[in-house]
Amino acid sequence: AQSVAQPEDQVNVAEGNPLTVKCTYSVSGNPYLFWYVQYPNRGLQFLLKYITGDNLVKGSYGFEAEFNKSQTSFHLKKPSALVSDSALYFCAVRDIGDFNKFYFGSGTKLNVKP
């Protein structure tokens, strides 16, 4: 079955420290992986995606994500967190083996404390 798992409902990190938001996936074909961010009372905003090529993908606002095929993971990272990064983060996978359907994770709330 196709799925995306975000094992942590919430991640707390101090400003200036590195952050990681975890995502694992399960698809029948090659994965196309995405990260989105949602600020309060706003829509989801695209951050970055992995299609093919380099396993380390760089995106908006200093975020990056590392694709690991053997661990079926696509963790979101940032070297130095900002208070303004506090938001809800969604991982998504598009499964070409399932009619290109998008599957979204349940979301991880990131809290960055000053």
Place this chain on the structure above:
Amino acid sequence: DAGVIQSPRHEVTEMGQEVTLRCKPISGHNSLFWYRQTMMRGLELLIYFNNNVPIDDSGMPEDRFSAKMPNASFSTLKIQPSEPRDSAVYFCASGGDYSNSGNTIYFGEGSWLTVV
């Protein structure tokens, strides 16, 4: 680019009333998606279109929900009659042709629906 435009942004209606949510996708995009977000269920895909044709509506909760895309620049999601359990944020998203797996989808700001 104006992005995906949704209206109304907020709506409060009484149970039993008809609700129509509207979406204007990004110009040039071929695919359009309707999602519903609630605390309990998270983000649910309701229906999606490619080139104005509905591809999969298996996520539509029941017959009270219907969606149309009469042309490339407009889509509606209708709930008739509405019930309190329909209270949620409804998002529209659009992207390039659905057959291209690498295409990103872009979300609107959402329509916040409260049914009392």
